[in-house]
Amino acid sequence: MADGAERELTQISIYLAKPETSFEDALEWDKVIKKAKVTQADFNVSGTPCRFVYFESEAPKVNPPWLDFANEQLKAPIVFAGISRNANALLGLTVDNRQLIAAFGRSASALVQRKKLERDFGIRTAMNLCGNEGIRQTRTQTQSLTPTLIDRQVGQPTNSFVFGLSEAEDLKSMAAHLKDNPLITLQGRDHLTFKGVGSEKLTWDKLIEHSERFLAAYAKDDFAKLFPNYRNFKAADDEDVEVLDAKLLKVLQAGDVDQMMLWIPEFLAAEEFSFSYSDHEVTENHIYAHLDPVQLKTVLKLNQLTIKKLHDKRIWAYSHADERVLSNKWWSLYDCIIFEQTLGKQHFILTDGEWKVVAGDFYKSVVDFVSNEVRQEPGEALYNHISIFDPKQFKNREGVFNDEACKRRPQSIKFDTAKLRIGGGRRDKEFCDILDLTDDGVMRIINCKPYGGSSSISYLFAQTRFYCESFVRDQALLTEVRKHIGASASPTKQSYLDRIPEHIKDNSGSGYRVCLWILWDKKKKLPTASDLPFMAQYELKLLYDQLQHLWKYRDIVLRFVPVDTTPYMKAVSATKPKKQPAPV
Structure with a gap:
C-alpha cells in the first residue's frame, strides 16, 4: 500500500451496550486497565466520539499431552516451552447516545460484560438489513430436555425456504448478504460481524456510516414477518x-x-x-x-x-x-x-x-391450541394405580410402570430400553415405551413420562415427535422395529407384523395412534394439559402440527395416568462433628 493511502478493514465485530451504559461500564474495566502495555486514546471521526484501548496478552506454551505421551519412550524427553503474545483492542463509538463496542484480537471480547449488552443486537440487525433472500448460514435451537443447535450452510446465498427451517426451531444466528449488495456479509448473533470486500472494505468514515445504519435497523420490526422462526422474546x-x-x-x-x-x-x-x-x-x-x-x-x-x-x-x-x-x-x-x-x-x-x-400473541396461540385442540382422555382402568417405585435405585421410575403395564397386557410389546438404529447411526434408540395393538385393531404408539417440571414433559413430546417422524420416513428404523417385534414374547406378534409394512413407502402415519401418557401421583390433584409448563405446551403444539398435519398420523391422545409413588429420604451420618459449647 502506498504511503498516505487510507487503511481499510475487511471485518469487524460490534456489540451494542444497553441504554445509558458507558464504555467503561460495558467492560470489565478493572481487568482492562491491569493488562500489559495498556494504551488509551480519545478522538472524533465525522463528529462521532471514539474511545480506543489497546493492550497485550500473554499465554505460556507447554507440552501438549501427545508430546508427554511420546516422551515416555524417548531417552531425551522433548520440552516445548514459550510465551505467546497477542495484540488486542476495544473500540467504543458513541452513536445517538448509544455505545457501540468493537473487539479486536483473541482476548478482547472476553472483557465485554454480556449482561450489559443488547443480546439480540446482532441477529435482529442482520435480519432487518439482509432480509430472508441472500442467506448463507443459519443456526437454530430446539427447546427441550436436550436443547439442540442445528447448523445449516449453503454453497451460494439462497432464501429461507431452501434452508428448510422448521417451526420447531428458534433462529439463534444467521449470516447473509446485505440486501442488493453481495460485497457485504453480516453475521448476527449477540453481536454483529461485518465482512466487506472490494469497494466495501471499511474506512473510518464508512465505519461510522454503517454504525449509524446498524443502530437504526436494530430499532425496526421488519424481521417479524420475514423470520417466523425468530421468537420475539423481549x-x-x-x-x-x-x-x-x-x-x-x-x-x-x-x-x-x-x-x-x-x-x-x-x-x-x-x-x-x-x-x-x-x-x-x-x-x-x-x-x-x-x-x-x-x-x-x-x-x-x-x-x-x-x-x-x-x-x-x-x-x-x-x-x-x-x-x-x-x-x-x-x-x-x-x-x-x-x-x-x-x-x-x-x-x-x-x-x-x-x-x-414471551410475546403475548405467540403465548396466546400456544395456550389456546392446547386448551381447545388437544384430545385429552382419562387414564385406562387396566393401567391405573401402578406403583412405580424402584427399591433398588430408590427412585420412582417410568421403567417400572412400563414393565408392569406389559405384564397386565401381555399382548403388548415393550420397546422401553430397546436399542434400535435410525439411519446409519448407533443402536441406541427406543422408538417408544410400549407398542399396543388394541382388541378393536388400533395400533398404539405409547410414550410415558412421570409428571414433573418443564424439562421432563418437554422431552416426552420432543422425543415422541422425533421417533414418530423417523418411523414413517426411515427404512432402517422400520426394519429395526419389525425385528424387535419378531423377537418379542408377545403371543400376538404376528398380528403386529401383518399390520406394519416391510417397506417405508408403504408405511403411513394414518395406521397409528400416538399416545402420550403422563404418570401423575394419585395423591395429588389431577392436572390437565393447560397446567403444563409453557415450553412443554409449545412442544405439544409442535408435536400435533408435525405428526398430524405433515405425517398424517391417525390421532394423538393425551392421558394423565394415576400411579402410586413412594417418597424416599436416606439419613446419613454428619460429615463434621458438631461444635461443642465453649466451657463456661
Whole structure:
C-alpha cells in the first residue's frame, strides 16, 4: 500500500451496550486497565466520539499431552516451552447516545460484560438489513430436555425456504448478504460481524456510516414477518428481573431443580468436551459427561445461594484431547440455566443469562391450541394405580410402570430400553415405551413420562415427535422395529407384523395412534394439559402440527395416568462433628 493511502478493514465485530451504559461500564474495566502495555486514546471521526484501548496478552506454551505421551519412550524427553503474545483492542463509538463496542484480537471480547449488552443486537440487525433472500448460514435451537443447535450452510446465498427451517426451531444466528449488495456479509448473533470486500472494505468514515445504519435497523420490526422462526422474546425490565430472580432463588433453595434445565449456551462437540464445576490446580476436579440440574444439589450450598453466587459460579469445559479443564473456556452458571416463570399476566423465560418476555400473541396461540385442540382422555382402568417405585435405585421410575403395564397386557410389546438404529447411526434408540395393538385393531404408539417440571414433559413430546417422524420416513428404523417385534414374547406378534409394512413407502402415519401418557401421583390433584409448563405446551403444539398435519398420523391422545409413588429420604451420618459449647 502506498504511503498516505487510507487503511481499510475487511471485518469487524460490534456489540451494542444497553441504554445509558458507558464504555467503561460495558467492560470489565478493572481487568482492562491491569493488562500489559495498556494504551488509551480519545478522538472524533465525522463528529462521532471514539474511545480506543489497546493492550497485550500473554499465554505460556507447554507440552501438549501427545508430546508427554511420546516422551515416555524417548531417552531425551522433548520440552516445548514459550510465551505467546497477542495484540488486542476495544473500540467504543458513541452513536445517538448509544455505545457501540468493537473487539479486536483473541482476548478482547472476553472483557465485554454480556449482561450489559443488547443480546439480540446482532441477529435482529442482520435480519432487518439482509432480509430472508441472500442467506448463507443459519443456526437454530430446539427447546427441550436436550436443547439442540442445528447448523445449516449453503454453497451460494439462497432464501429461507431452501434452508428448510422448521417451526420447531428458534433462529439463534444467521449470516447473509446485505440486501442488493453481495460485497457485504453480516453475521448476527449477540453481536454483529461485518465482512466487506472490494469497494466495501471499511474506512473510518464508512465505519461510522454503517454504525449509524446498524443502530437504526436494530430499532425496526421488519424481521417479524420475514423470520417466523425468530421468537420475539423481549428483554424483561430491571424491576421484573429482580422479582424473577427472587423466584428462581426460591425454587433452587427448595431443591426443586426439576423445574429447570442446564445447558451450555453455545455449540460444543459432545465427543470433545465434558464439564466441571471447578478448576482446581492442586485438588481434583469432578468431571461430568453432561450437565444435569440434579448436580446443583452437590456442587452448591442451596440454602446459602444468592443471585451473585449464581453469576459467579462457573462451569468449565474439560477437553478430552488436552486431558485438562480449560481455564479460559467457562460460562457463568446463571447463563447456563433455562427456567420459565409467570409474573402477573406475562410469561418469562430465563435463557442465555437473560430474562425474556414471551410475546403475548405467540403465548396466546400456544395456550389456546392446547386448551381447545388437544384430545385429552382419562387414564385406562387396566393401567391405573401402578406403583412405580424402584427399591433398588430408590427412585420412582417410568421403567417400572412400563414393565408392569406389559405384564397386565401381555399382548403388548415393550420397546422401553430397546436399542434400535435410525439411519446409519448407533443402536441406541427406543422408538417408544410400549407398542399396543388394541382388541378393536388400533395400533398404539405409547410414550410415558412421570409428571414433573418443564424439562421432563418437554422431552416426552420432543422425543415422541422425533421417533414418530423417523418411523414413517426411515427404512432402517422400520426394519429395526419389525425385528424387535419378531423377537418379542408377545403371543400376538404376528398380528403386529401383518399390520406394519416391510417397506417405508408403504408405511403411513394414518395406521397409528400416538399416545402420550403422563404418570401423575394419585395423591395429588389431577392436572390437565393447560397446567403444563409453557415450553412443554409449545412442544405439544409442535408435536400435533408435525405428526398430524405433515405425517398424517391417525390421532394423538393425551392421558394423565394415576400411579402410586413412594417418597424416599436416606439419613446419613454428619460429615463434621458438631461444635461443642465453649466451657463456661
